[in-house]
Amino acid sequence: MRATPTSQSFRRIGFHPVAEDRTKRERGFTLLELLVVLAILGLLIGLVAPAVMRQFGSAKEKIAQQSVERLATVLDMYKLDVGNYPTTDQGLQALVTQPQGITHWDGPYLKGDKLPEDPWGHAFVYRSPSERPGHEFDLYSLGPTGRAAGPQDPSAIASK
Secondary structure, rough: OOOOHHOOOHHHOOOOOOHHHHHHHOOOHHHHHHHHHHHHHOOOOHHHHHHHHHHHHHHHHHHHHHHHHHHHHHHHHHHHHHHOOOOOOOOHHHHHOOOOOOOOOOOOOOOOOOOOEOOOEEEEEEEOOOOOOOOOEEEEEEOOOOOOOOOOOOOOOOOO
């Protein structure tokens, strides 16, 4: 059988278990260590946050472009049924409710009663006939500023 050391034998060799446990518990981070960690976190946030915000803005533009293209496809379906695109006066509302005087309307072409909005909360702009040569209609988002002057405005997100 093996003898366990007594606290008296620990004292003889200069080791006291209670005192060492207390110093281990009282150890912590120094102010300098905390400042270094905070500085590193600050640098990381400073470098990563702008990239994340750029990606966020880019994602909204991609969503707007996809929404414009989807609406253009729905307008093409409308034209197949009716024979022409809705007029500017009828607008995109013609995709949800049947305009007066239209006989071959087979809608609604969009779900719900409300027209979709772009990612910035603006209504899509629709004009028929188009102001652009070679196009039958203009469909575009006003973009993040909400002030695009037309489909060729750089801030507009337009159908192709």
